[in-house]
Amino acid sequence: MARKYDFAAIEEKWQKEWEEKGTFRARDLDESRPKYYVLEMFPYPSGRIHMGHVRNYSIGDVIARYRKMRGANVLHPMGWDAFGLPAENAALKHGTHPAKWTYENIAYMRRQLKRLGLSYDWEREFATCDPEYYKHEQRFFIEMLERGLAYRRKTTVNWCEHCQTVLANEQVEDGRCWRCGEEVIQREMEGWFLKITAYAEELLRDIEKLRGKWPEKVLSMQINWIGRSEGAEIRFPLEDLPEEIVVFTTRPDTLYGVTFISLSPEHPLARKLAAREEALLREFEAFVEETRRERRRIEEGLAEKKGLFLKAYAKHPLTGERLPVFAANFVLMEYGTGAVMAVPAHDQRDFEFAKKYGLPITVVIRPEDQELDPETMEAAYEEPGIMVNSGPFTGLPSKEGKKKIVAYLEEKGLGKPRVTYRLRDWGVSRQRYWGCPIPVIYCPKCGVVPEKIENLPVKLPLEAELDEKGRSPLPRLKSFVETTCPRCGGPARRETDTFDTFVESSWYFARFACPHAEEPLEKDKVSYWLPVDQYIGGIEHAILHLLYARFFTKALRDLGYLDLDEPFERLLTQGMVLKETYRCPKHGWLYPEEVSPEGTCLKEGCGARVEVGRFEKMSKSKCNVVDPGEMINRYGADAVRLFILFAAPPERDLEWSDQGLEGAYRFLQRVFRLVDENLEDLRAARPYDGPQERLPEALKALRRKTHQTIQKVTQDIEERYHFNTAIAAIMELVNLFSETLNKAPKEGPFWEVMRETTEAILLLLSPMAPHLCEELWQTLGKEGLIADAPWPSYDEAALKEEVINIVVQVNGKVRDQLKVPAGAGEEEIRELALASERVRRHLEGKEIKKVIFVPGRLINFVAR
Known part of the structure; x- marks a missing residue:
């Protein structure tokens, strides 16, 4: 009698077995095999895992299990990013202590993660709020x-x-x-x-080491955040005062167009100049306070540009002209030196300021084919061009003029080249x-x-x-x-x-290499395990966590703790898990169970027509969350994992579907039945290892498909992390297995081929649905765990198709398809194509000018 697919009993059994045997325990300093360190960004212990966690950790688990089966010594740890404001706020709300709240949440979430069958080395677990970590x-x-x-x-x-x-x-x-x-x-x-600014240049330079291994979007975000600017530092002496104003500019070619100086209200000189007169100081302090209140709007370019004349003048370093000095609300102390040489003809902010306060506008750059008149200009000309009204530099292109002006300033002791960064x-x-x-x-x-x-x-x-x-x-x-x-x-x-809690997450990946060490980091172990070979997490951490972790790695290197420059070799940023939303005009966001089959609101007998919204990120506020625990209870961890891996490529957003999860569950039921109902014959057989040509056609086709699937799944996981297409290929193989089981004569090597395919299916599927595959592996009579089994290899001879499809085109349009022997050459295929009635019809009355042949794929006749 066939057994029932009792996923709850199966999953509990194998989770216990893995834990008791220490199946996923990493071995420190094992030089007998390659190491592989896979890490998902560790969670904040909020109380419950959500589907975003399930997706992140399922992706990491497939990679970890696959690498283990490929013979690597895998480190796959888990811990808790446990300090932070949410725990404090939650503790206040629930009348408890943050420590109690946090450790209770950790215990609950650990149980949830274990139910997913994730291959973590739990002996390395720690929480960042443990004194043994933060010391x-x-x-x-x-x-x-x-x-x-x-x-x-x-x-x-x-x-x-x-x-x-x-x-x-x-x-x-x-x-x-x-x-x-x-x-x-x-x-x-x-x-x-x-x-962190001490490492700005290195952080920027080392981005080149990450190209092709990190998403380009993340690298671009970091490049923009670091914000490198090349330019010059120029000194403007103050009139009747011993001080000088030092400015940074990226446009030294516009130096002759400076007509005033703008200081940040936070610049020390601004206050010093204002303090010379009591009334001016009061006015200045009010201006500073107003600027502070408007800071965000100013930074976003939304606030009106305002200034305060500080009753002081600076001297132009080249022309000697008097330049009025203003405190200006749009000048930031954090950028450059907090002082700006204002060139209203060639900077839009300076242009608007000059227009408002009636300050001179001097054109010193013009387009190659046009003159500019400051009287008629409606906006600043900010592009490079030809230098004009620039003394001995007149007539030079901007690029050349920049270099020559900077060299001249340096020679005269009036300035020097300088690089600045947006990074603070x-x-x-x-x-x-x-x-x-x-x-x-x-x-x-x-x-x-x-x-x-x-x-x-x-x-x-x-x-x-x-x-x-x-x-x-x-x-x-x-x-x-x-x-x-x-x-x-x-x-x-x-x-x-x-x-800041981001300090804890900036080095935790290194502590996993030696979590119980007395010293902060044991050099031999961190040198063995680091860098992390594959890091997985959300793109929302592109600037915060990922940049800080890169900085910390370099700083710890210089302190003698690490011997590497970058913490994460490869980065995968998974997409979000989305679900459709429901909104009632009266009651707002609704849970799906509060919507009738007819699309009306069931809450309090409302009856209003419900608006079905777009798929959005799961959130409690929009009532579109799915509880992983509930799904595991209903369908099993393997089905939840399989669906979430199958529904979308990992870097794309995933649209949740209850029907999709049910489909994943039915597929696993089917695999279970196919093995269980044929168990006696499968157990009695040994995997086929004879030559392909001895097999009847149906078994040849199944064996060919088996080895093609091994090849495809291996490539999809190894090269692309396309778990969705890997699973689709396994499903196709299961379909052909079932078809062959029902139609092919059960004689000769039949059960040997079926046994070979069964083992391949279980091995390929095991990283995604590990519990079911362990159970069926054992029932087949295999020794040891499938988690410890080697990844299958494909037989090149078995991959070869005996008959292939060739597309026939006339002038690039498909006109027929031919089945030809796999070894057929161009001449043979050409003759067969020209014998086709469909092809002849489209060539009638035309002369073949050219034949394009792509072996194994197509032949195209170019005819006129």
Whole structure:
């Protein structure tokens, strides 16, 4: 009697077996086989996994299992990105502690992940909120501080009032907090920074090492964010004052067109100039405050350009002209030097400013075929061209003029070539509780003193009580704040800011190589395992996490912990999981079960016509989430995995379909039945290993298809990660297996060929549906686990088609198809094509001018 496909029992059985046998335990320093490190971006323990997690981890699991079957020593770890604001906010909401909330969530999500049958080495698991993890992070910071890679300064920061914390530039999206969406304001605060700008050029240069292995979109985003600009630094002396204004410009060819100087309101000289008169200082301070409020609109180009004349003049370095000095709201301290040589004829912002304040406009660049008149210009001419009104440089093309002016300035001591970057140092101070404490002490006698290495970790005090307004409790916790100076032993105070949580995720991949080591990183193990061979995660991390991780790798290299330049060899950015949405005009977003088959709202007997929206990213707010646990209960983990891998290529967005999941489940049921119902005969047979020509036609066709499928699935996984087409090929093979089972005579080598195909199907399918394949592998009487079995290889002889299809074209249009012997040459195929009635009809009355022959594919007659 045939068995039932009891996926729940099968999956539980094999998950237990893998765990007990340590099937997926990575072996450190195993030189007998190649290593392969596959890593998915580790999750934040929010409480439940979602379908985006399932997709990410299923992709990684196929790659890990495939590499293991190809003979690699695979490291496939899992951990938890556990610090951060959501845990703090959730703890406040539920009246608990962030630590309790986080560790309970980790326990629940671990059980969920294990139900998916993912091939993780769970012995390497850690959470970033473990003191045993973050004590090493504190050590890295102290060493960066000693090397000048970490520093503290006062600066204008992005502040989220809702989250009550500072945000890095990369965490502000369209003027809003990346996490909560509230509008960001500007504040002046002291904070800690990591000097990522020290690596700007290397970060940019090493992008070339990643080409062809990382998505071009990610590389372009990083190039734009780093924002390299080549130009010149030019000095403008101030009239009647000892100071000079230093500007950076990418257009030194426009130097003769400078008619005024613009300073950022945050520039130290701006305040100094304003402070010479009490009334001007008051006016200046009001201007600074207004600029601060409008900062985001200014950066987005939405605010009106405004300025304040500082009653000072600078001297043009080449012409000696007097240039009025303004504080201007559109000049950013973060770009260049915070000072701009204003050339209104050739910069649109300067043009608008000059028009508003009645300042001169001098043309110094013209197009090759046109003169420009400042009186009639309606906009700045910003393109390169021919230099005019530029003294000895008049007549030079812009490109040549740039070089010559910079060389002249350098020779005269008036300027020099310079490269600047849009990238800014990474502000890592956060004013929230649930994060890694910054290991610094403030002593009234010794100043800023790092904690001693032997005193680490500086533990986050778990007795702290959260503030309902979101403010950190650490400044008010005497037991934490009050301490002794590590240098003089006197009374001192601890730093109460915590690290940005992106610090933890900037090096976790290295710790997986040695998660239980006393030292931060064991050199031999990280040298063996790193870099990560395949990293998988969302493209939303292109600038934040991926750029920080690249920086940290280079910094840890220079601190002597790593011996590599880049952390991730290959990057795959998977698409989102989408589901259609339903919206009622009265009740808003609806769950699918709240919509009737007729398309009306069932909520509270509403009856209104429901609008079926487009497929959107799954989210609770839009009521279009699918619970992975519920799907696993209903269909099994293998079916969920198979559907999510089959529904779309990994880099594309995936549209969720209940029918698609049911189809994946039915396919697995079918595979189970085909093996189970023929088990006695399959077990008794050995895989066929004889010559192809001895087989009858039906078995030849099946064996050929088997080896073609092995070839295709191998290529799809190895070269392209096209799991969807790999699964489609396996499905085609299963169809032919079933057809052959029903139609071919069950004699001679029949069951041997069927056994060979069965084993191939199970081996090829096992990375996607591992539980079912382990079960059927065992029932076939195979020794050992399929997870440990070698990947199948294909027989070149079996791949060869005996008869192939040749397309026949006349003037590029298909007119017939021929079945010809696989070895047929051009002459034979030409004769057969010309014998075709369909082809002759289209050649009638025409002369064949040319014949194009593509072996194995087509023949095309060009006729007139």
